[in-house]
Amino acid sequence: MALKPTQCARRSFLYRELENSGARFEELNGSAIAINYGDAEGETAQARKLGICDLSSLQRTGFKGWNMADWLRLQGVVLAEESNITSPQTDGTRVARLAPGEALVLGDYQGGGALIEKLDSTWSMESADGCYQVPRAETNFWLALTGTEAPALFTKICAVDLRDQATSVHSVVQTNVARLNAIIIRGGTAEVPVFDLLSDIASAVYLWRALLDAMGEFGGKPIGLKALQDLT
Amino acid sequence: MKQMQCPLNGWRNIQEFAHGGEVVDEPDPNRCTDAEWAEYIFMEDNKAGLVKEWWCHVATAYWFIAERDTVKDEIVRTYDPSELFKERRDYTRPEALEGKS
């Protein structure tokens, strides 16, 4: 029997939008994730052109404070010296340094998050003086915008230049997207970019609809997690 | 639209920033006169020339300082406030009240 998002206590703020687009769900991290929309092959091609994928069910966390860098490194995390750069970890987790005293930790697209679980369970008020957990999984919804047309899509919603020559893989841009504060992380490959987009969880429905409207002219469509996994 | 270089995020449209007023030294609220306090609260220098101002990059809630030439309409320099605010600031009660209550 098909999984309904309401069978899980954790729910993406977008689940109704996904349902309306015909998503098929699977359970991941105690939450329903849109695995595909019924057209596996089409979605893989779509992902290469322009796809939008809700990743809100994937694991993520954050840490903040004047001792953030020391504490994370003590846990074996690789962290960039400079702000606005993402460092891939050996297990596929990515750690984006947002500021000298702030980091965002993103699990991989497979749903894994051993490092995140370890960090979250190791961290406590007592054990980490000057480094504080940020509930990123609850603060931000998470989308991936994929495909060769993604930079063109961004020109309709974001005033920062995200073309290839202006951003490189692993760079982070913290700016406004459609008038929302957002974190954009450039991933994927030089040929097929993938942009992770994290923004205010309460504005998820608004931004999802704004993005679908903006991507219409490029033929952009929702894609499931499977198509994103195949792409990367 | 003007651009400004955020010390954390680089060049951005001025729309991404919020203005926070002039950088002014706070007089010791427990020792200054009423007039000095009122001057601090209500008056801005509004200089023609080089001014030092607070600006905030809204998306990252990052405060920094910009030096701006208001005559040439040029942003001369932006930098992290730790250049100016190096030490912890503490307040003490007026001597007259110490020991009471």
Place this chain on the structure above:
Amino acid sequence: MQRLSEPFGSLIDRSQSISFRFEGEQVSGYRGDTIASALLANGITTLSRSFKYHRPRGVLSMCGQDSNTMVHVGQKPNVLADRVMIEADLEVRAQNYWGSLENDRLAMIRHVSRFLPVGFYYKAFYKPRWGWPLWAKLIRRVAGLGTVDLTTPHGYYDKEYLFTDVTVIGAGPAGMTAALEAAKAGAKVLLIDENAKIGGTLGYARFDGDGQSGRKTLVDLVAEIANEKNIRVMTDTVCTGWYSDNWLPLIKDNRLYKLRAGSLVVATGCYEQPLIFHNNDLPGIMLGSAAQRLIRLYGVKPGNRAVVATANRDGYGVALDLLDAGAEVACVVDVRSNPPEDEMSSALMHRHVPVLVGSTLREAVPTPGGGGVRAVKIAHLESAERAARRYDSFACDTIAMSGSYAPAAALLHQAGGRVSLQDGSGGFSVHDLPAHIAAAGSVTGTQSLDYVLAEGQDAGRQAARDAGFEVMSASEPRRTEPKASAWPIISHAKGKDFVDFDEDLQTRDIENALTEGYQHIQLLKRFTTNGMGPSQGRHATLPAIRLAARRTGASLNETGSTTSRPPIGPLTMGHLAGRSFEPVRYTAMHFRHLERGAKMMPAGAWMRPEYYGDARNRLESIAAEARNVRENVGIIDVSTLGGLEIRGPDAAEFLNRMYTFAYLKQPVGRSRYVLMTDEAGVIVDDGVACRIHENYFYVTATTSGVDGVYRTMLWYNTQWRLKVDITHVSASYAGVNIAGPKSREVVDRVCDDVNLTPEEFPYMGVRRGHVAGIPALFLRVGFVGELGYELHVPASQGEALWDALIEAGADAGIRPFGVEAQRLLRLEKGHIIISQDTDGLTTPPEADMAWAISRKKPYYVGMRSVSIQEASGLTRKLVGFEIADPEITQPKECHLVIRGNTITGRVTSVVRSPTLGKVIGLAYVAPDQAELGNKIDIKVDGGEMVQAEVVKLPFYDPDGERQEM
């Protein structure tokens, strides 16, 4: 009029015939035709009626630079017929007539034109005042442009950002060369042109005797650009202004582009200027360049017999083009008494066209009805300002004017550059360009093609260098002196010698304004409205400057020019509105509220349920929701509440500084009220601080205030440098307040790890545990004045929490309540709402909240200001009032409290309390009115005065027994 065969008509495709309607009549043209070229090809020369005198008007510039060709297309008014291309079944109508275009009944106005002097409106309708509305109706009917069709459906307009290294505006010879040069250096170049094809003058103008060099250059440059991958070309694109740091709005189709232009090359060219003589506005009188565009671009012969008037070399090229197109050229009139001989003038001589030197046009003779030209009268110039009385008459149906040029320098002006006009010669130059901007081509006054191309090259290199690319050093600037003369402006006794075609201004109107003292160019413009029409002075400003200079004896540069401001060209509201972004925030339970029929209301960017149920039963619903809280149990979504986590060894110290109360000794597991003032001592926010750990407070803030509170906190700590971290978690937690006598029993059903007994979990306590398996922070708070729990859970599980509580409370009669019921309940408890019961000046003592101020600490933000105010005495105080008599009119918020002739305060909140059965409210009053039992007078709608009594707060459950049970 007839169509010419190839190679004339480079923009039209003769294989595709297109028919459309003009004024209801079927007209046909070719793909690539503009509305105007197609109409002209069909012999239709009158396209509109003028603004004031309703004179017939036809093609003037043929490139969208004048208002003569403004037509209605479909539901769109003021479309430029010489720019917009025809499409099948286009419905085109002329504008600004009454009756028919050919026979405009309002054209009789021209016979009363001497009663319509300049400044007419200012003078005629000033008195009597009551007359204006009547006049306004009439004037708006007879003057004005197209009409707005209010039934027009919404269009889909869009916006897009663009980025590039180098931008070139204008794809004429200079712009194309500049773009190529910058691209070769490695820069990404955006080349923008407002026309359908790139090429500019190369596509239509004549640079030599045989007319070949322009076209050859065009073919070469177009091919080079097509092969240059660093160049992106945008045609049909208008740049409407210049903004700081080379930020340019571009309009193309239904899209507004916001371009960060990198370094900028302005190669916008110039505007050919009409000549001033009697009847200079008749259809058939057009700019020389317009005649050339008709011939070369659209394959339309402008007329059969033309007179060409010129003050420069270009008029000779126009005459040659007219001859090539098969028109007869009656003569060329050159104002210069001794024009230099060159390739083109000798070519013309070989074709036996008479050239009348040192002469000027005095008047055009209209055809009967005024719809065209029959002849032109030409007189010898006795001096630069005087023509001989004797004239020669030449029959013609077309007059081509090549008088002089004005630079299309609006972008340069807006960027801070300056244009110098040369007296006498009609020449000009640009200078003082700011960094990262170069200008090239005829906008700088350069005319000869070789020099224009060289200038383009230099500008392209400079732009690439400015953008950080390595280039060869620029060559020396080369310039020619234009061997031209300014066309004389000699008033005609019969007037109708138009300076501004948009506004129907004649030379005498300008002269009269100068006589009246409006000699400053800015005043002259405002008084006469010269240059204020749709063509924005492209043709009218220069003659006005010349007339003013002549009157004052100043040079043209001393006379100055009017200020150029964006937008340069017309913009539709659709472009400005565009695809708009209006973020809206939904809580995790948003859709549950909708499913229950909630009427939603905005709270900042959030949507909140105002009440549940039908709008017709609004008050009943609110009262029922409130009653259910008092008697039973209610649940309200409080996810929109602000949330901040304050962590670190200095967390308590930080709160102690940010808020008025004392927090150092607040026990872990307890919450405490927080009240924030700004530096001036004004209340700006409130909430509660929950101490979760010695070094960890979870602080709530108001829905609309939290963003400011967060930013303010960061700003202070940037200066204080306390060991504290501030994290904004408003959206991270969904929250409900479940309140009412049965709330404990409902929560108890779904919670097994928090002891809810009052002994273990008292009022103002804070606990952590689970509700229906969802991790939650429990707060015992009393905003609505009943036993209640605020439950804060991870946002992603908020909907599940809601579902679990609604289910658990079903048999206890749980019912959601909205913001309105909550407002009512809190008012019964006398709790203030920041920014409803406080304003931009309210201090804690005024709001009767001195109890929330700690007197023992050395500092909180605003402390000094509050103590100054306390020492100097209050001027108002917030009090509770009630009106027990049900017959008395209920006051509304903001109704004034009045004593004698003085306003002493206002009502901030008021409601008829269903619980208490009387009207209760909060109001500011004078301090001496604040005593309990005092009577205050409130002026309600309609001026009636009602009396209320000052009473003790809270109105309901004064001892707090119900919330603390």
